[in-house]
Amino acid sequence: MAINTIGVLTSGGDAPGMNAAIRAVVRSAIASGMQVIGIRRGYNGLINGDTFELDARSVDGIQTRGGTMLYTARCMEFKTEAGVKKAADICRYMGIGGIVAIGGDGTFRGALDLSRSGICTVGIPATIDNDIACTRYSIGFDTACNTALESIDRLRDTMQSHERCSVVEVMGNKSGALAMYVGVASGATSILIPEKPVDLEKDVFERMRRGRIQHRNHHIVIVAEGVGHADDIAKAIHEATGVDTRVTVLGHVQRGGSPTARDRVAATRMGCRAVECLAAGLTNRVVCAHNDEIIDRDIEEALAMQPEFHEELYRVSQMTVL
DSSP, X not given: OOOOEEEEEEOSXXXXXXXXXXXXXXXHHHHTTOEEEEETTHHHHHHTTOEEEEOTGGGTTGGGOSSOTTOOOOOSGGGXXXXXXXXXXXXXXXXXXXXXXXXXXXXXXXXXXXXXXXXXXXXXXBOTTOOOTTOSOOBTHHHHHHHHHHHHHHHHHHHHHHTOEEEEEEOOTTOOHHHHHHHHHHTOSEEEOTTSOOOHIIIIIHHHHHHHHTTXXXXXXXXXXXXXXHHHHHHHHHHHHOOOEEEEEOGGGGGOSOOOHHHHHXXXXXXXXXXXXXXXXXXXXXXXXXXXXXXXXXXXXXXXXXXXXXXXHHHHHHHHOO
């Protein structure tokens, strides 16, 4: 049966580029003759009927803005069977035949539940952590990397002036992808990630001592948030080396800001592919980046996949840090 109306929502943590994905969904759907309903505050908004119609004009220019114009929120009710049924009933009442859900693994699990309740669903990966196993790239990662890198470059200036060590904690949840990319790009002294055992003596102290022999008077240590407390690491560095050490936790600043060209283009391609899936009558799909192609996978298959660690980048990171 042809789908005449689709809904679009964002769920979980926000990521730069979500707005570009929303824009692509709306404009490609309208070009295919479909009506688009915006759903505010994720699945919470769907359950409570917090919706409005989106047209081409309403998404004009939003690709330049960070965050999400649809807002995002957690929804415990949607994790219950009754909550999912209520959401599906709202869809049927409003004539929404398909949902595009933009977010991470939790968002996709919600889409899977909706699909099992008879609503066509397609997920789009968006998280700065880039830790979604089914896709090699998720919307927001490039912008977050560039935001963190700009801050670290600024920190380097003051660390050099005072001959200090800066321990910089970046986001990433349980993934070290963001830390590795930022660490390589910034030329960090050390990069600590949760995927590899951390030996402070070998991975940090010894590198700093070798750096001082080579007349390097400042150091940057990048720590993924899944490794441990940056304050504890900084204290250990100072005790072992005597170097004045300061901590900077970049935090949620990494989620904000205007998305980069890469994130805007990736979001646009993924948004268009999601609409193509729904137009073809497909359901229970996740749009994924595979090499330079945009493909789609079954949600259950996608959720069962294990994250692939970037061994080559890790090897490069170990050879290029001081």
